[in-house]
Amino acid sequence: MQKTIRIINKGTKELAKDLVCKYLEERSYIVIEKKFKFRRQKIDLIVYDEKTKELVFVEIKIYNVTNISKEVDIERQEFLKAAAKNYNYEYGLYDIPVRFDKVELLLNNSIYKIRYIKNFFE
Numbered sequence: 001m002q003k004t005i006r007i008i009n010k011g012t013k014e015l016a017k018d019l020v021c022k023y024l025e026e027r028s029y030i031v032i033e034k035k036f037k038f039r040r041q042k043i044d045l046i047v048y049d050e051k052t053k054e055l056v057f058v059e060i061k062i063y064n065v066t067n068i069s070k071e072v073d074i075e076r077q078e079f080l081k082a083a084a085k086n087y088n089y090e091y092g093l094y095d096i097p098v099r100f101d102k103v104e105l106l107l108n109n110s111i112y113k114i115r116y117i118k119n120f121f122e
Contacts, residue, residue, distance in 0.1 A: 016062045016105050020045065023103075023114050029056070038083040046087065054099045057084050059120070062105050072102060077121050 021031050024047055032055075033046040045058035057080055059072055072080075077100075084098045102120040106113040 012062065012107065016060060016107065017044065019112055020058070020060055020103050020105060020114065023116070024058075036083070036087065038086055039079070041079060041083075043080065043083055049099070052097075052099070054097045055084070055088070055093060056099045056101050057087075058101050058103055060103045060105060062107060064107050072120065 017034060021034070024045075025031065028050045030048040030050060031045065032048055033043070036043040036046055043057055044060040047056045047058060048054070049056050059076070059080065061072075080100055084100070088094060088096065088098065099119055100121055102117045104115040104117070106115075
């Protein structure tokens, strides 16, 4: 059986980002950037993990049906690596380790569920 994903509108993306920020802040992350542009693309979130002392580039995937896990393709992974390198260079953050995490956010009306995946690629 094929499942369809509803197109997520701009307001939903901002709501999702706010939910994820709240989730991360409750877990000792500091939100640094909510929309960093690099090469005409955007990085969803850049946060600092106070526990591990790492700069974390977070990719957010939004769903409205259960049991869907969308992988981040190789091209997007390469973009994230380049963006992280550029970000660290631009702000002089040479000694801070970088990590790439993914958030899968299931939105169903007013109910949501967050699945946080650390180091979803190397």
